[in-house]
Amino acid sequence: MFSKILIANRGEIACRVIRTAQKLGVKTVSVYSEADKNAQHVLQADEAVYIGPAPSSESYLQVDKVIEAAKSTGAQAVHPGYGFLSENETFANALQASGITFIGPPESAIAAMGSKSAAKSIMEKADVPLVPGYHGEEQAESFLLGEAKKIGFPVLLKAAYGGGGKGMRIVNSEREFSEALASAKREATSSFSNDKMLVEKYIAQPRHVEIQVFCDGHGNAVYIAERDCSVQRRHQKVVEEAPAPRLSEDTRKAMGEAAVRAAQAINYEGAGTVEFLLDKDESFYFMEMNTRLQVEHPVTEMITGVDLVEWQLRVAAGEVLPLKQKDIQINGHAFEARIYAENAEQDFMPSSGVLNVLEFPEASESVRIDSGVIAGDEVTTFYDPMIAKLIVWDENRDAALRKLQNALRETHIVGPHTNTNYLHSIATHPVFVDAKASTHFIDDYQDDLKHSLETEVHSQLSWILASWVASQANEGSDVWEQLKGWHLNKRPQHRVELLIGENVETFLFSQNGKTLENKEHDIAITWHDATTATLNGHRSQYNVYATEDGYHLFSSQGELSALHYDPISALEHEEAEGTLTAPMNGTILEVLVKAGDNVQEGDALVIMEAMKMEYTIRASVDAQVDQVFFAAGDLVSDGAELVSLLPNEEG
Structure with a gap:
């Protein structure tokens, strides 16, 4: 076992890794940006090294700085967490070249699964079921449109090197294709520095069921149950549960074995997740393999008793998997709810600010809080706005769901807007309670879920x-x-x-x-x-x-x-009709209009990026553009006037 590791991440996942390392007697080193100098992952680690300014591109994504921090502190291995450099083969290769162990799969496995098109080819050879689609190299818009027509609308555009819902768009018709492709490519470039796209058949009413796999360097591989992550918004998971409800034992076994074949096909080592689309008839199709620990890993830990981070450390240190397939048992049911700083009433606009109050239900064997912040900390605009993950367990799904519902009501957060009310609406919705949610659940019932108090x-x-x-x-x-x-x-x-x-x-x-x-x-x-x-x-x-x-x-x-x-203050803050302001701090990606242009209500005017998400500012009325105050690349503050319009006179 290692004596010291560096954690190349921040927030709740860095704190999560620190907990297991401390349990094993392993010293930890955190890295931090200017914005995180007083963050919990810095305070909880044995050592911490400053690696740059707040933007992740200048700190957490700086391979050389992270490796230098590991060298200077004598860390023998690096845990990447999730996001940032966790699925970056260049980073894994650079660590190996520096004599530092990457707590994750081999660089070749990351590369194989990093390209979704290459991954599809590998999975096909490994006899893993695939969704019909185009996964080739040709990227001309006209060609991709032709492939979409062959597959048949609706189709799903997906960044070939992406994940987490970034660079992904559903296209329902040929008319929508060009705008959706351009938007997906922009987001893919921003998030992954690569705009290559895949086109796949969009399956109606599927469930998202993923298998946790684990492999060691001695030829052993197991699957550690499954998770149902069907409740998603913009392709990002919101509430997860394990095991998947209404799944036959035969299908569970078939999916698990297919996931193991997928991992063995690329000589995998460590923790990985194979994601499948599950159709109503229990047919399942490979989507992608995430070559890292997943955000939702705690629900698997709660129902199996396995500490997945401990297994990561042991496998990376050369040990054999602690359990064989026959020894892995499912006990009870678990849910995870992702608590974000976002405003459900304003199209889930990320929110920022100081956490004046942050109180959770008391932690126990059946209630777990994974967080990287405490009361008094600030949610900034530089990173993902997650505040915490609320995880609950009980002997069966009904009991666990009641526990989740109560725990959400016992979560008190004052400061930024949060989605706790929204999560409670999900947890109490009849479709979710009856375990009938598909990946379209939120889209289908968004009005129910956003309802205000009676x-x-x-x-x-x-x-x-x-x-x-x-x-x-x-x-x-x-x-x-x-x-x-x-x-x-x-x-x-x-x-x-x-x-x-x-x-x-x-x-x-x-x-x-x-x-x-x-x-x-x-x-x-x-x-x-x-x-x-x-x-x-x-x-x-x-x-x-x-x-x-x-x-x-x-x-x-x-x-x-x-x-x-x-x-008096209320009068001062009334916004004039035709004034469009930035909903939060961010960067202007593209300005689509100029002074003098005529626009209609709903037309896209400005595209900006904030908290890793792309937002389109649209005209609120039919009007003529009066002034444009910013250009592409400009940084803007919350409330800054972006465009002024001269509304058309009626009649």
Whole structure:
């Protein structure tokens, strides 16, 4: 076993690797950028080495700097985590040339699977089922369009050297092909520095089922159960579970054996994941092989008891696989929910900012939190906006799902917008509860999943929150603070104004002892302590957090945020019709219009990139372009005006 390893990554996966290394008595070295100098993976490691400015292209993707950090600290091996350099054969080869072990597969295996077209050829020879498609070298748009027509629409455009949903587009018709191809190529170039595309038949209503495989350097290979990752948005996984529900034992075995054949065909070593599309009749087709540890690996660990990172270290150190195929057993069911800083109400726009509150359910044998941040840390615009992974286990799927639903309600985050409400909507949706979700689940039910609180619940939580604010008027230590709302010969009166969503709401209370009442709305609320209140005879738990901008309430029914209402500030921030601003910090990729152009509502005007994702700014009205304020390559700040429009006069 190694005595010291370097982790060429950041965030939650770096912290995850550190935990196992510490368990094994292995010293760890972290690398960090300027933006991460106080990050948890830096503080938790035994040593940490600065490798450059915040942009990943100048730090975490700098092969020479990472290798120099390993050499200077005496690290014998490097764990790449996932993303960044984890599937970069040049990096693996450079480490080998430097006498440092790459904790992953051989460079040849990464190269073989790094090209999706080459991978398809290898899988075909290994008798692994394939989706019909074109995987060749010719990349002319007219040729690719011809292949798409042969396959038959809809087709899937996929970056040949990609992963994680980047450089991938569904094309439903010939009319959409050119724009989709250009967009996919841009994203592929930005993410992988290679715009080669594959064209495949798009299978309707498939499930995404992937097999965890593990191989050592002594000819041994096993599959460690499967994961169902069908719940995806923009081809990125949102909620994963293991084992896959409604999967026959015969199909499970067939998929596992096919995955092992895939790994052995490229002389694989270490942890890998073979991803399949599973059709309704349980036919399955190879999609790709990820030559690294997956984000969702914890659900496999929860149902098998296998520490996959420990196995990675042992195999990389030359040891034999700890278990044989017959010894690997599935126990219970597990779910993972990826908690992101993003706004589901604004098309999942990534969010950034300080995590003022970050509270999770208590960790246990059946509840696990994998995170790289704590309260007070900042989610920046430089990296993926993941805050944490919430993983739960129980003896069966129904029990595990209830645990997930409760755990999401017990997760309290204040600062950036998060997707916790959205995740709870997924976890409670009848289709997901019945284990009938396909990869189209989110697209098919997006209106259900994005729904806001029911009117009655919203009203109740609004009154609860307003009553909490009013109750704080009597909490001051100063006697005059305690008399706020006091009137001679009358019950104390309280008026609370809050900005909830886009509406200013006013709440009036009279105080009767410890109870706040509003007779007109038949409201009576008593706060018993900081987290317990009774509303009209119904006692329940509520957690309220006050911040500089407002208040944030969490309950079993959902969460509600309200801002302090400032009418002057509200007027100053009203955006004029025809003004289009940057939704967050980012880089302008392309400007599609110039001053004087006429555009229609919905036309693409500017394409920008932020947090590794591409965003298109579209015209909000039929108009003429008045001014364009930025050019391709410019860095823009959140709220910066990008384009001004002169709306067409009606009639």
